[in-house]
Amino acid sequence: MTKKPFITKQQAEEIIRSFPTPFHIYDEKAIRQNARDLYKAFAWNKGFREYFAVKATPNPSILKILQQEGCGTDCSSMAELEMSRRCGFEFPTIMFSSNDTPAEEFRFAREIGAIINLDDITHIDFLKETCGIPQTISCRFNPGGYFSVSNAIMDNPGDAKYGMTREQIKEAYARLREEGVTCFGLHAFLASNTVSNDYYPTLAGILFSLAVEIKQELGISLSFINLSGGIGVPYTPDKEPNDIFAIGEGVRRKFEEILVPAGLGEVSIYTELGRYMLAPFGHLVTTAIHEKHIHKEYIGVDACAVNLMRPAMYGAYHHITVLGKEDAPADHVYDVTGSLCENNDKFAIDRALPKIDKGDILVIHDTGAHGFAMGYNYNGKLKSAELLLREDGSVTEIRRAETVEDYFATLQGFWDVIG
Numbered sequence: 001m002t003k004k005p006f007i008t009k010q011q012a013e014e015i016i017r018s019f020p021t022p023f024h025i026y027d028e029k030a031i032r033q034n035a036r037d038l039y040k041a042f043a044w045n046k047g048f049r050e051y052f053a054v055k056a057t058p059n060p061s062i063l064k065i066l067q068q069e070g071c072g073t074d075c076s077s078m079a080e081l082e083m084s085r086r087c088g089f090e091f092p093t094i095m096f097s098s099n100d101t102p103a104e105e106f107r108f109a110r111e112i113g114a115i116i117n118l119d120d121i122t123h124i125d126f127l128k129e130t131c132g133i134p135q136t137i138s139c140r141f142n143p144g145g146y147f148s149v150s151n152a153i154m155d156n157p158g159d160a161k162y163g164m165t166r167e168q169i170k171e172a173y174a175r176l177r178e179e180g181v182t183c184f185g186l187h188a189f190l191a192s193n194t195v196s197n198d199y200y201p202t203l204a205g206i207l208f209s210l211a212v213e214i215k216q217e218l219g220i221s222l223s224f225i226n227l228s229g230g231i232g233v234p235y236t237p238d239k240e241p242n243d244i245f246a247i248g249e250g251v252r253r254k255f256e257e258i259l260v261p262a263g264l265g266e267v268s269i270y271t272e273l274g275r276y277m278l279a280p281f282g283h284l285v286t287t288a289i290h291e292k293h294i295h296k297e298y299i300g301v302d303a304c305a306v307n308l309m310r311p312a313m314y315g316a317y318h319h320i321t322v323l324g325k326e327d328a329p330a331d332h333v334y335d336v337t338g339s340l341c342e343n344n345d346k347f348a349i350d351r352a353l354p355k356i357d358k359g360d361i362l363v364i365h366d367t368g369a370h371g372f373a374m375g376y377n378y379n380g381k382l383k384s385a386e387l388l389l390r391e392d393g394s395v396t397e398i399r400r401a402e403t404v405e406d407y408f409a410t411l412q413g414f415w416d417v418i419g
């Protein structure tokens with residue numbers, strides 16, 4: 001797969017006249033098409049719903065687009081809950097899959113009708129004391145050990161802080177029934193950024209079998225099973241993207257094989273995808289402002305790790321296209337750096353790219369999820385604008401860039417003294 005930007009050099013130049021780099025830009029048309037395909041892939045399930053993981057791209061303009069495509073939201077903080085509420089999401093289209101949850105967040109989640117997804121058995125009492133137990137509730141499962149798909153280890157749930165053990169989760173359902181719950185859900189998130197059509201079907205197999213066990217042992221029929229996030233995207237150009245139709249069909253087969261014979265054919269399937277819904281449909285657009293030739297060749301750009309933390313934090317690969325040089329030979333090797341006083345502030349290390357000149361516009365790919373969202377203000381660096389490329393080709397600013405005044409806005413005391 002070659003990675004092709006969704007904007008051309010000419011488009012970028014025009015956008016930059018109104019909105020200087022760096023900025024994140026999202027492709028509305030592709031976001032909608034991708035959401036429609038997801039719904040098509042799971043159309044066999046009557047109650048299917050995607051609850052978009054707000055943390056991936058917390059912008060109300062994005063949430064509204066997904067809402068129009070039938071999605072709900074998945075939140076894990078006060079601000080995400082409040083953003084969902086202000087966008088008009090309500091019961092049953094807000095999921096609250098939090099952990100280590102403060103009392104006021106449980107209270108607010110109940111107030112706005114978010115479905116609470118309990119991370120631990122001890123949270124039953126905590127919730128009861130805080131705001132009472134709602135009629136609809138979900139529990140998060142952690143099977144422990146390693147999670148493998150076709151003998152390949154994909155992740156390590158045994159080392160993850162989330163969810164309840166098998167024994168605990170059964171006890172939790174029994175307790176919750178005593179507390180008056182009538183509508184039960186089951187949730188697990190066992191592997192992140194999987195580029196494999198087998199992740200969801202394998203996870204579904206585990207959760208569906210547990211649902212049958214719960215029915216047989218406790219007489220509780222679950223209403224929904226939430227496969228959560230984890231469907232990934234190919235950040236490197238050598239990987240093939242997931243086939244959402246194959247994934248939907250794989251889950252359907254497990255459903256027919258495990259749930260239907262057990263009399264659980266009415267279960268709704270939910271997902272809480274973040275990365276899959278947005279990552280490929282966002283670019284970080286930045287301008288080369290310096291070149292430096294010392295022990296290595298460096299290109300300095302006007303974005304830095306506060307605009308995209310994944311390379312610095314995880315050593316993550318993000319593909320880079322130099323606009324206008326799409327077809328030029330990649331015969332130079334560069335480190336592409338930001339300006340933080342941290343040597344890990346590099347968008348690419350030893351990357352073969354076409355010759356880059358000062359003023360060239362670079363597209364950093366797959367930044368639509370966990371990109372802007374992970375931003376921070378280290379070194380007094382400011383967060384960029386977010387733009388939306390509309391279906392008609394126009395561009396809307398959906399978040400302005402931070403200013404130095406924004407950075408100072410929360411400081412107190414000092415200014416009162418010196419005026």
Ligand SMILES: *Cc1c(COP(=O)(O)O)cnc(C)c1O
Nearest residue numbers: 053097228229230272273274275
């Ligand atoms: C982060 C998260 C998601 C989304 O994960 P992606 O990898 O972006 O799909 C979904 N659910 C929960 C509970 C999460 O923490």
